[in-house]
Amino acid sequence: MSLYGSWECERVVVMDFALHLSTLLSVLTHCSAQWCYKSQYSCDNTCRDPSRWPGLFPDCGGLRQSPINIVTNHVQANHSLSPLTFYGHHNILNITVENMGHSAHFSLPSSVQVSGGGLAGRYRAIQFHLHWGVDAGPGSEHTVDGEHYPMELHIVHIKEPYSSLEEAEHDKSGIALLAFLFEESNDDHHHYNSLIEALGRVQNNGNQSTVPGFRLCDIIPPSHDLHDYYRYVGSMTTPGCEQAVVWTLFHRTIPVSNRQLVSVAQQAQFWTGQPMTGIFRPVQPLNGRTVYRSATSPVQPGLITVWLYVLQSVLGRALA
Template structure:
């Protein structure tokens, strides 16, 4: 089957993904709403640790669906371990989902609260050989999800990424992105929720241990506006703003969300 051009428009958006990617109708799909009353505190969930090599950052790109920073994952340069994970997972890329205005844009929803954006740091388990192999295993991928909340003070953390936006305005544009330590994007608190789910983009493989951080990081409204200047169309096409690249909530179907905190 030819790779269909999925997206977030009415003709190719999340309602249609299952037509080409049947897994999108699976039992362990993401994102979900996290309801505090249903969350189970789990004493056995320890802290997670990330040791990232700033030299592993390679490029930043606009693929027409998100803004992505790509890292060298040929060996264990930048790894995530601990928390709900067994072994070390390698950082491969980070990307964002955001809305057309500041009052929505995150994929996960916490007790009815939507944030302006959600940052995903995608790691894979090298025991499965390569990234493609990891996608086929339930413990193949770990994603740290960080919420972006609009506040008064623009946070310096997002500055590096946003400074590059002008260089990747249109779909297909890529720019060098070197010497970046993504751990600056972590909030102060290490508290998290965790559950087993899927990628929120096709093919929606159900291989992800989610680590969703409780504390959001703050960005300014101007910083969010900058992200919305990206275009989902190519250089010589009419500009269409890249916004609302989030997937709606999926059914929980009996999955338990555990929390590292009370």
């Protein structure tokens, strides 16, 4: 081989190494700039966990962040929080589920809507998703009196006439988010089996699948059990944490079995290829916000005692 040929060979090797190094550095930079959940962070994957989200997305460090811990003794009754009106919850739909890399979103048509309950108009649904932990452990985003629940359902709506989530995010009340907490039951909630199976069909980032014959009313409590709820203003719970959300967290929980709670966390993978587990953001400071409860919420025991005392006093005077 000539000296020229040897030099050409070495140059190709060096260029090939440089190309691979550049690709590797690009991947590492991409990974380190990506947001992730705490369950994804490791020595091999130094992505931005929730404590570092504000560095990438300033709103994540704002004063109206979600989720929060709801202290039931500190909530205030609000008589304007009447029962919500739901539209399209009984419609039979073929919906699409997609692995978004950080969670799985189930799309909903604009015919699914909500209004009333103190909301600023009518809101159209765009998607719902779940937050869960590991092996039926703590997985809810919101907590009540410091207690985590094993899973939480979010149904995301945008205010009319906005046509996209991006538009609605610029309005402080542009997004209405309905949240439901789950509790462990001895029996399966059979309507969730099809959703869990669908998650298994979208194992990898970007995968999509269809869920036929779906009705939203099948996976949440009946509307007459949804008069009792908490209300506060907050944010999306994933980056960019836009502070444009009117939150409604219902008292009534959804029962699912331990088997289902374990199974739901075994179906899909993050964009990093790791098991999709622990997909919830820690609770955020309330920062002076008020949490309200609907007027039809259960009366606290202390208030019952007060009212009984007042009633006895009034009757005593009337009979004297």
